[in-house]
Amino acid sequence: MQALVLRADNFGIEEVELPVLRSGEARVRLLAAALNRRDEWIRQGRYARIRYPAILGSDGCGIVEAVGSDEHREWVGKTVIINPSIGWGTDPRAQGADYEILGMPRAGTLAEYVHVPVDRLHEKPPHMTVEQAAALPLAGLTAYRALFTQGKLQPRQKVLITGIGGGVAVFALQFAVAVGARVFVTSGRAEKLERAQALGAIGGVNYHHPEWERLLREFADGEFELVVDSAGGEPFNALLGLTAPGGTIVVYGATLGTVPAFNLHRLFWRQLHIVGSTMGTDEEFVAMVRFVCEHRIVPVVDSVFPFEQVMDAFERLRSEEHMGKIVVRIAEA
Amino acid sequence: MQALVLRADNFGIEEVELPVLRSGEARVRLLAAALNRRDEWIRQGRYARIRYPAILGSDGCGIVEAVGSDEHREWVGKTVIINPSIGWGTDPRAQGADYEILGMPRAGTLAEYVHVPVDRLHEKPPHMTVEQAAALPLAGLTAYRALFTQGKLQPRQKVLITGIGGGVAVFALQFAVAVGARVFVTSGRAEKLERAQALGAIGGVNYHHPEWERLLREFADGEFELVVDSAGGEPFNALLGLTAPGGTIVVYGATLGTVPAFNLHRLFWRQLHIVGSTMGTDEEFVAMVRFVCEHRIVPVVDSVFPFEQVMDAFERLRSEEHMGKIVVRIAEA
Incomplete structure (x- = not known):
């Protein structure tokens, strides 16, 4: 063959x-x-x-x-x-x-x-x-576990999905929209922000903008109960500040590598949860397939x-x- | 006055x-x-x-x-x-x-x-x-929330409490022992390791030893389901490797400051949970006082x-x- x-x-x-x-x-x-x-x-x-x-x-x-x-x-x-x-x-x-x-x-x-x-x-x-x-x-399995098992996403929660465009991020956007979450995104390209809106995101900001963090906070009217990230690197400390007290950051990748000077004070004072996620169980795969069928997700x-x-x-x-x-x-x- | x-x-x-x-x-x-x-x-x-x-x-x-x-x-x-x-x-x-x-x-x-x-x-x-x-x-309130609410400690779990000696760490040791957890500790002083054993810890290692991580892993026969840390800093990445897959690190302080080059790959591949904790609710205070009375913790x-x-x-x-x-x-x- x-x-x-x-x-x-x-x-x-x-x-x-x-x-x-x-x-x-x-x-x-x-x-x-x-x-x-x-x-x-x-x-x-x-x-x-x-x-x-x-x-x-x-x-x-x-x-x-x-x-x-x-x-x-x-x-x-x-x-x-x-x-x-x-x-x-x-x-x-x-x-x-x-x-x-x-x-x-x-x-x-x-x-x-x-x-x-x-x-x-x-x-x-x-x-x-x-x-x-x-x-x-x-990607569907990875997004499903990240959002629901590790992120414990609830309807109406405000969610940030960073780096929209990658396969997992796009599924996470579609799944979160399907359960009624309010989804915001970041991207380095304006056209991806538009595509994300067409898929049901409220909108997002370009992370190349020097004030992306402030713009995103203003646009979303405050912080996010759930952040789903696969970039890591230097911007990760900003995500700690963009996560609402008691909120969760799910990490399923680190394309930008390790986080320099990871700010534990923010972590403990804001009572944050940072949860790693990769792939998923057989039960999650079954649940994911059922979910995309029920919600007719394409x-x-x-x-x-x-x-x-x-x-x-x-x-x-x-x-x-x-x-x-x-x-x-x-x-x- | x-x-x-x-x-x-x-x-x-x-x-x-x-x-x-x-x-x-x-x-x-x-x-x-x-x-x-x-x-x-x-x-x-x-x-x-x-x-x-x-x-x-x-x-x-x-x-x-x-x-x-x-x-x-x-x-x-x-x-x-x-x-x-x-x-x-x-x-x-x-x-x-x-x-x-x-x-x-x-x-x-x-x-x-x-x-x-x-x-x-x-x-x-x-x-x-x-x-x-x-x-x-x-300290009792802080230890109680860190261990039970944020750390979800279960009896028989293997727990690492770093920097034993501080007030919160000692209460965390006593509380974890009281529910039947298997408690290990680190300290910079041999006499504190001995005191911790007298309080019910299985034992621990001196973090000044250049191979403390390996020694601790050998002594504890593997990784910990729960780690309770208030040091942060450079040793924090070692804690990621000492936490069992799916396990939790509760952070209630950062006396050594930020973590240089925080290793997200370990976080997501090992499906870890890192949870910040500080002080506690009124309900947790009541529960903590009841707990110390029931277990006669001094x-x-x-x-x-x-x-x-x-x-x-x-x-x-x-x-x-x-x-x-x-x-x-x-x-x-």
Whole structure:
């Protein structure tokens, strides 16, 4: 089969052999896959414990072509999405030591076929196209846990989602709007602020503005009960001041790195909660899929690239110009 | 009356006039008061919004001598402790804008008399001496909220309390032991580690040891579900690694200041909760007093100074040699 293979000294589409399908696994013929920052970090060698060669890709939608055990044959022929969270373990508070994410070391979805445990399969939400469904799993799961489990979002709460445009941030915006929260955003690009408004945000500010913090406070008429951030870095201390006393900041990434001079006085005097979040449990994945179906949430697909142009898809991801998910079309149904 | 008065250019015992007792207030003739770091910070001018002159002191035990309203006359003659948390407000998650702590700007307990709202009075726990009771309010309240409300401590959990010796840390140790937690501590002094063991801690390590983090992990056989810290500063990133996945760090102070290069990757990948805590609600004060009575917890009094030697008491506080509370004896019953 054709697959996007990362080697220590090469990255590109190659012809590779499909391994033997094992008991308990399903072979999914992929129709579409979606990119995540994780793929780009692994490509750059910035991810922990990279093993080469690796077939990247955590998100996919496809058709079950075969199963390794006869008891699972009802899946054959179904159009599915794949939960990329594998082996979370028994503690809902945190993943266990055996946890992994689909797409390195286990071969991922940027390929014509992927083998996954049957319990990772979920039927494609019927209101989504194949491309939209491929965009959902990793980012949808991450947004769901961040907002609801870790952030304990309540309707009518005032929420700030920083760096709108990334896949998780856009899902967090859509999910928060769906439950009736009042959502504000930040971005470095005016057009993304407009897109966020079109998706239901009240509005936001450009974080390149030297007074973005003051402007945001004025625009939102005060502080936020929940802040959802994946940037970290220097602006993080400003977020401490933008969070209402007793409020929560959920952190699901740190693209700007560590926080210099993290202000604990603000933390304790304002009785803040800072909660880390990454991926989610199997129960959260089920709840997330149910939630997007109930609310008819349609994933925002930024762009679709044919598989042969997957390098352009990575280029688009690096550009930071995207709004929503970057999808790769692998095959037609 | 005699009172410890802080002026912009002077700090010492002075004769000051006792103000008129207002409706809703009680006049308490103080038998003992206790020091808190807050008093020292105000003295050093390092506290926000200091107003001079100020009578310091948040903790006290005394006898109600008079009340401003006849309806409260049942309090007269009772031996009481005082809840120093005033005007928290209606939101249990955080204190409101009108919140203040007894002892600047409102005249505090390092005086022969103090006027406080009657609803701040609580009967002295009968199993405590006057000195022990004076040691309880501020630190007991802070420890109670930090451990139970913010830290959600459960019996059998493994808890790390850093910097044992300070008043709040020692109460946190006693409270955690009382509910059956397995308590570990750090200190810069071997004798404090021994005292902590005598109070029920399993043990601890000296944070001056260059490998304190590894030693503590080995000694405790792994990570902690709850960490209670008031130091912050550079060691804080080590605490992120010492907290079990899904675990919580409660921060109630930052004596070492801000955290350089705060590691958000550890935070989100380990699904940690970092929760700020300061003082507590009226409900928490009631619950704390009930808790110490039920468990017969006796506050650890480091030393008792006569009022005329209150400057020596401050010197003892600054020395960081104390274990538990430093009490000032103001009058005999």
